[in-house]
Amino acid sequence: MRAIGCYAFALLQTTGVSESGGAFGGGLLELLERSSLLSQAVLVILGLFSVISWAVILVKLRQFRRVDVQTARFSDVFRRSSKFSEVQSACQSLTHSPLAGVFQAGYVELNAQLRQGMQGQTERPVLRSFESLDRALLRASSIEVTKLERRVGFLATTASLTPFIGLFGTVWGIMNAFAGIGVAGSTNLAVVAPGIAEALIATAAGLFAAIPAVYFYNHLTQKLKEIASTMDDFAMEFLNITERNFS
Amino acid sequence: MVNEQSAARPAWRATDDEPMRGPLAISIGAHAVAIVIILFGPASWIGGLSGHVNAEPDVVMAIRLGGPEGPGEGGQTALGGRPIQEILTLEEARRPQWIQPPTPTPPQMTIPVPDARRRPEPETPVETTPDEARGRTPTRGPELLEGSTMADTGVEGIGIGLSGGGLGGSAGELSLANFCCPEYLSTMLQLIRRQWDSNQQVPGVSVVRFTIQRDGGVDAVAVDRSSGFLALDMSAQRAILMTSQLPPLPGAFTEPSLTVRLTFEYRR
Numbered sequence: 001m002r003a004i005g006c007y008a009f010a011l012l013q014t015t016g017v018s019e020s021g022g023a024f025g026g027g028l029l030e031l032l033e034r035s036s037l038l039s040q041a042v043l044v045i046l047g048l049f050s051v052i053s054w055a056v057i058l059v060k061l062r063q064f065r066r067v068d069v070q071t072a073r074f075s076d077v078f079r080r081s082s083k084f085s086e087v088q089s090a091c092q093s094l095t096h097s098p099l100a101g102v103f104q105a106g107y108v109e110l111n112a113q114l115r116q117g118m119q120g121q122t123e124r125p126v127l128r129s130f131e132s133l134d135r136a137l138l139r140a141s142s143i144e145v146t147k148l149e150r151r152v153g154f155l156a157t158t159a160s161l162t163p164f165i166g167l168f169g170t171v172w173g174i175m176n177a178f179a180g181i182g183v184a185g186s187t188n189l190a191v192v193a194p195g196i197a198e199a200l201i202a203t204a205a206g207l208f209a210a211i212p213a214v215y216f217y218n219h220l221t222q223k224l225k226e227i228a229s230t231m232d233d234f235a236m237e238f239l240n241i242t243e244r245n246f247s
Numbered sequence: 248m249v250n251e252q253s254a255a256r257p258a259w260r261a262t263d264d265e266p267m268r269g270p271l272a273i274s275i276g277a278h279a280v281a282i283v284i285i286l287f288g289p290a291s292w293i294g295g296l297s298g299h300v301n302a303e304p305d306v307v308m309a310i311r312l313g314g315p316e317g318p319g320e321g322g323q324t325a326l327g328g329r330p331i332q333e334i335l336t337l338e339e340a341r342r343p344q345w346i347q348p349p350t351p352t353p354p355q356m357t358i359p360v361p362d363a364r365r366r367p368e369p370e371t372p373v374e375t376t377p378d379e380a381r382g383r384t385p386t387r388g389p390e391l392l393e394g395s396t397m398a399d400t401g402v403e404g405i406g407i408g409l410s411g412g413g414l415g416g417s418a419g420e421l422s423l424a425n426f427c428c429p430e431y432l433s434t435m436l437q438l439i440r441r442q443w444d445s446n447q448q449v450p451g452v453s454v455v456r457f458t459i460q461r462d463g464g465v466d467a468v469a470v471d472r473s474s475g476f477l478a479l480d481m482s483a484q485r486a487i488l489m490t491s492q493l494p495p496l497p498g499a500f501t502e503p504s505l506t507v508r509l510t511f512e513y514r515r
Contacts, residue, residue, distance in 0.1 A: 029286045030470070034477055051274045058270035184448065184478070194477040 031198045036176060042169035042202050046162055050209035053158040056151045057216045063096070064223050067148070070097035071230065078103070084110070098144035098227055099234050105140030106238050109133050114246065127246040130239065137235040145228050152220050158213035166206020173199025310436065311510040426505065428497040435459070435493050435507075443486035443511065450515045451476050453483045459505045463493040471508055483511040 032040070074097045077090040088107050091100040110133060114125045127133065177195025181187060426432070451474035458467040468487050470480045487509070496505060 030473070030477070030480075032286075047278065051271070051278050054274035054277065055267060055271040058273060059265045059267055062270070063265045188444075188447065188478070194481055 028201070031194070031201060034194075035173065035198045035201070039169050039173050039198065039202060042165060042172075043205050046165055046169075046202070046205040046209050049158045049162050049165075050205075053155055053209065053213045056154050057212065060152060060216075060220050063148070064220065064227075066096040067098065067227065070094045071099050071227075073097070074099045074103070098141075098148065098231055101144045102137055102140045102231050102234055103238065106133060106137045106235070106242075109136035110242060110246075125246060127242060130243065130247075133242060134235075134239060137238060141228070141231045141235060144231060145224065148224055148227060152217065152224070155213045155217040155220070159210050159217055162206045162209040162213070163203075164206070166203040166209075169202025169206075170199045173202060310432065310507060311512065427499040431494065431497050431500075438493060439486050439490050439509070442489040444482055445511070445513060447476075447479055447482055447513050448515060449476050449479060449513060451479045451513045453479045453511045453513070454508055455480075455483045455487060455511065456506060456508050457487050459493055459496060459507065461496050461503055463495040465491055465493060467506075474511075474513070479511070479513050482513075483509075486511070 032043070035043075074087075074091070074094050077094075078087050078099075081087045081090070084107055087103060091097075091104055094100040110127070113128050113132065116128065174196060177192065177199060180195055181192055452472075453470065453474035453476075454472035456467070456469050456471040457465055459465055465487060468484055470484065473480050474483075496502075
């Protein structure tokens with residue numbers, strides 16, 4: 001975060017130097033340069049929100065793409081294998097598939113129960129507690145969902161917070177603009193308009209940060225629901241197979 | 248029990264967290280590019296807020312717009328552009344000369360001829376108005392009237408004739424580069440002055456640079472030197488932007504475009 005802040009500050013400094021050099025015309029840069037320190041701070045904060053939210057978006061999109069690919073591969077392996085041990089060995093390479101995580105948790109719990117159940121017996125192994133296996137699957141499913149949900153909340157925070165931060169900057173800028181009107185003693189549009197234009201930049205920046213955050217938050221949340229549903233299906237299927245074979 | 252807990256969440260899965268550093272660098276880079284484009288990109292990409300002059304034009308001339316109005320706006324002098332008016336020494340007043348009437352000549356007597364015949368008076372035929380001409384307002388025949396057509400007399404003035412002829416020493420900056428046609432500048436400045444609201448109640452000098460294309464279109468309007476007051480700069484820019492269409496550049500001017508640095512001087 002500190003590195004990003006330094007970067008944004010350096011960028012502002014650079015643009016300021018360029019402007020003072022007189023190589024560029026008026027416009028947005030000039031409005032930014034004339035804006036108050038608070039407005040500039042608001043813009044920097046909104047910039048940080050935007051940068052981090054886009055980084056989160058990129059991370060999560062990449063993560064979910066890997067999840068899709070590896071889940072498809074795991075499902076294929078799971079359906080073709082006749083033994084859980086084969087699936088377990090394939091899971092070592094499928095580190096991003098939540099189904100693999102659920103399967104591993106169930107497999108470990110199953111093995112532990114079977115090992116206890118086989119002590120002193122030579123017959124067919126019998127599962128002692130389906131509830132325990134169900135709890136293990138549920139817990140693994142919850143861990144996987146938590147892992148996939150990590151940082152998605154930041155997008156929701158960005159989506160809901162940045163418009164208000166931008167609005168705050170705008171309100172502050174318009175207050176200053178009206179104060180300027182009072183000082184100038186004129187309601188000429190040429191006096192009023194620049195201050196309002198400067199103030200509205202903050203709202204624009206807030207929306208710039210919020211709109212992609214809203215869109216990708218909804219997209220990722222929908223994706224998470226699908227994955228959670230797939231994990232529930234898989235857990236039930238795992239329980240069914242176990243019940244058929246070990247009861 | 249401990250083994251079971253760790254088995255439910257294997258260590259290799261728990262530590263499997265997506266790295267943020269790479270996407271963060273990509274995001275920072277993308278934002279930097281977006282900011283650079285918004286701030287320094289062509290004005291047409293993001294709207295009219297950013298006025299950016301791409302390249303240094305070949306022809307740049309500086310005109311100062313300010314001071315009392317010149318003859319183009321009904322001012323009092325036609326010697327626009329001259330920094331200081333010459334001080335005329337008053338000649339000694341001449342005594343008025345009476346206009347002398349011609350010397351009267353004595354009447355000459357003529358002796359009438361007793362048997363002189365009376366000169367016959369020419370008989371003028373009675374003319375009647377043709378039918379098609381009746382009922383119309385009689386005219387007085389062809390006559391000279393003052394028209395509005397401008398005639399090129401070949402006389403060129405010293406300056407552009409808009410600023411105040413040096414009154415107060417304010418209208419002295421004039422750098423026409425190699426521009427050929429002061430009449431065009433006069434027209435241009437008249438059009439711009441019509442759109443310019445010089446009464447901003449704040450004194451200041453704002454220099455705006457813009458480019459006139461061959462067809463008379465105005466673009467690349469940018470503040471070249473700020474007055475320190477955004478309102479003044481915006482007013483000056485607005486005067487030019489609202490003038491958006493000027494007469495086409497004169498044929499004698501061979502460059503494809505003309506870039507002007509126009510100085511707007513505001514007085515309280």
